[in-house]
Structure formats: structure tokens, C-alpha cells
Amino acid sequence: MLQITTKRDKTMSTLTFSDGESFDTSVELQLTHRKDGWYVIGEGLLIHVVDMDKGRTMLKQIKEERKQNDK
Secondary structure, eight states, X not given: OEEEEEOSSSOOEEEEETTSOXXXXXXXXXXXXXXXXXXXXXXXXXXXXXXXXXXXXXXXXXXXXXXXXXX
């Protein structure tokens, strides 16, 4: 089961899964480790990655793409 919570006064999305894991995707883009693995989370994203190195690569790629789009 997936539950999404959104507040109008602050951009916030919390994803809560049936295993009890909860992710707030409104945070600054970051890499986090949970009981079921590594995730890139933040700025509206939640991406499961294989390991910490792949997560760091993903973070770098996302930040570079967003930087290019801001030009």
C-alpha cells in the first residue's frame, strides 16, 4: 500500500509503504540508506539504487542535468 500526503502551505510529499518505511521527498536531494537498500531521495524524487556508489553517481547526474536545465 502506498500513501501520499501533501500539504498546500509547504511542498511536501511523504510516501509511506506497507512495510512501514516512510520517505519525505520534499527534502534536499540526498542519498539515504534504509533497511531494504540505498535510495536517492529529495526534490520530489525517490529512486532505489543498487549501492552507495551507484547512488552517488545518480546524485551527480541529477544535479548536473538540473544545472544544465537552469541555464
